[in-house]
Amino acid sequence: MVDELDVDDVVARARARLRALHAAQHAVVNHRARDGVDPDLELKASLAPYVRDLFARDGTSERASAAATRMAFCGLETAGELRFWEYGVEWLATAERRLALYRVKCGGLDARRMLVEDGSGEGGDGFEWDSDGSTWMPFELATTATGRRVALEVRDGYAKVPKEALAECYAERVEREVRRDCERVFRKLRAWVSAGDAPRAFDPRCRSNALRAIRTWQPAVEDLPRVDARGGVSLAKRRRARRRAVRVGGAAQVAIAVEADDVGEDAEVHRSGEDxxxxxxxxxxxxxxxxxxxxxxxxxxxxxxxxxxxxxxxxxxxxxxxxxxxxxxxxxxxxxxxxxxxxxxxxxxxxxxxxxxxxxxxxxxxxxxxxxxxxxxxxxxxxxxxxxxxxxxxxxxxxxxxxxxxxxxxxxxxxxxxxxxxxxxxxxxxxxxxxxxxxxxxxxxxxxxxxxxxxxxxxxxxxxxxxxxxxxxxxxxxxxxxxxxxxxxxxxxxxxxxxxxxxxxxxxxxxxxxxxx
Structure with a gap:
């Protein structure tokens, strides 16, 4: 099946997803709360263009982008060996949770529908909806609400979750799924590579492969949402603009460093700059x-x-x-x-x-x-x-x-x-x-x-x-x-x-x- 895919199209879909992941990360990490302003409203306004219509009504692109990113971030080829990449999985799971949360909040997804479709295999055959928007769901899917000390009504293994907590419940469901999926994909990928069945386009041992193109890609700063920090003069603004405040790499930057280090590109290369x-x-x-x-x-x-x-x-x-x-x-x-x-x-x-x-x-x-x-x-x-x-x-x-x-x-x-x-x-x-x-x-x-x-x-x-x-x-x-x-x-x-x-x-x-x- 992989051989029949258009590799460039898979990479393009994965990068579209990564752009939304980086946008959500950038907005949340760099946002500074202001007195009298609801931070959630500011974040939703800045992220709406990035997350609302992501793969709208296109299930094929949605599935392809999710599969490609999980395959790219589950493992790294280091010292001639394919290793499970704990930080890559952690970054992707956290980023996907944040993306899912704001896709719901910005109107790009219906949390109730997604929970019904994704939750059937996690304990329960269905959900019950009350007129006030609250939902009866399997208790294990309501852990976010219970962790927030929300007073829940519990009955026969089900919990009644208020409407405002559904987005967090769905986002947590996505995070758990990503972690499990990455472990499963890594096992398959390692067996695939060991057997010699992996096409060069998806073989981690090949330096020019689709997984590396996805793993090391990051959007340009100008393609990320603008986030206003706290008011006042910031003398560090110009220098920080080249570093922490616009840092969008995360796992991508680490992947670049790891793979470059693995082939010795940076060995004994030191610049003696001002710092x-x-x-x-x-x-x-x-x-x-x-x-x-x-x-x-x-x-x-x-x-x-x-x-x-x-x-x-x-x-x-x-x-x-x-x-x-x-x-x-x-x-x-x-x-x-x-x-x-x-x-x-x-x-x-x-x-x-x-x-x-x-x-x-x-x-x-x-x-x-x-x-x-x-x-x-x-x-x-x-x-x-x-x-x-x-x-x-x-x-x-x-x-x-x-x-x-x-x-x-x-x-x-x-x-x-x-x-x-x-x-x-x-x-x-x-x-x-x-x-x-x-x-x-x-x-x-x-x-x-x-x-x-x-x-x-x-x-x-x-x-x-x-x-x-x-x-x-x-x-x-x-x-x-x-x-x-x-x-x-x-x-x-x-x-x-x-x-x-x-x-x-x-x-x-x-x-x-x-x-x-």
């Missing part, structure tokens, strides 16, 4: 305030420990590696950071033994091949076996002052900056304390409203440096015009230049064109 050079300088014993300024206090504490001990405990390495990943480091660059920045002063054997595998694991190249994301500020403030990574959480002012007195970033604060930080700690506002540190190090310029990750702190700092360099360059090219404008009181700042007129900042030059030292 890597700055990180190497920040980890050096002679690091300066300018070199360490873009790093938030939580990450500067890790870098200080590296400079002192040439070692971090696993939990701290995990946080730092994910931070480096979040600011754009490729796996080769993170390996290079540890090799050149740390282990010349430590034990190279420890680098080979402890770090190579764990770094590759954090980038999705080992183990379950999962796409780990950087920790956010909230998670860093939670207590762990190594204590809290956020220095502003869990202590009073005296304890904070005592614990921070030996830290380099605390000693670099101005008197007024230190007072402002301690007042925020006393008020129990860790985010405000970190924002006060940022403002003190950046001439009073705030980090911005959209500050949720340590990566945002770093991006905002480099954005300020970039704006400052652009202003200096413009003044150097036309100093007479700038002086005339200043004398006349004209405001000729660029629209995106949010820096004060007399703003000054000490900056180092980290050029990607420089030779490695």
């Amino acid at each position: 890597l050079k700055r990180a190497l300088a920040a980890a050096h014993p002679a690091a300066t305030k300018v070199q360490t300024r873009p790093y938030p206090p939580c990450m500067r504490d890790q870098l200080s420990a590296l400079r002192r001990d040439a070692h971090l405990k696993y939990a701290d390495r995990f946080r730092l590696n994910l931070f480096l990943k979040g600011i754009g480091f490729e796996v080769g660059e993170t390996l290079e950071f540890w090799r050149r920045g740390v282990f010349p002063r430590g034990r190279m054997a420890a680098y080979q033994k402890e770090h190579t595998y764990s770094i590759r694991h954090h980038y999705g190249l080992e183990g379950a091949m999962k796409d780990y994301t950087p920790h956010n500020c909230e998670s860093l403030g939670k207590k762990s076996e190594n204590g809290r990574a956020c220095p502003f959480v869990g202590s009073n002012v005296d304890e904070f002052r005592s614990a921070s007195s030996s830290k380099d970033w605390f000693g670099e604060l101005s008197f007024d900056g230190r007072v402002a930080v301690e007042l925020a700690v006393q008020a129990g506002d860790a985010r405000c304390a970190c924002e006060r540190v940022f403002a003190d190090f950046h001439g009073g310029v705030p980090v911005g409203e959209d500050f949720l990750f340590p990566v945002d702190y770093y991006d905002a700092s480099l954005e300020i440096e970039e704006l400052y360099r652009e202003r200096k360059s413009a003044l150097a090219k036309a100093p007479s015009n700038a002086e005339n404008a200043a004398e006349s009181g004209d405001d000729d700042q660029a629209e995106d230049d949010v820096l004060p007129k007399n703003f000054k900042l000490d900056v180092d030059e980290f050029s990607s064109d420089d030779d490695d030292k």
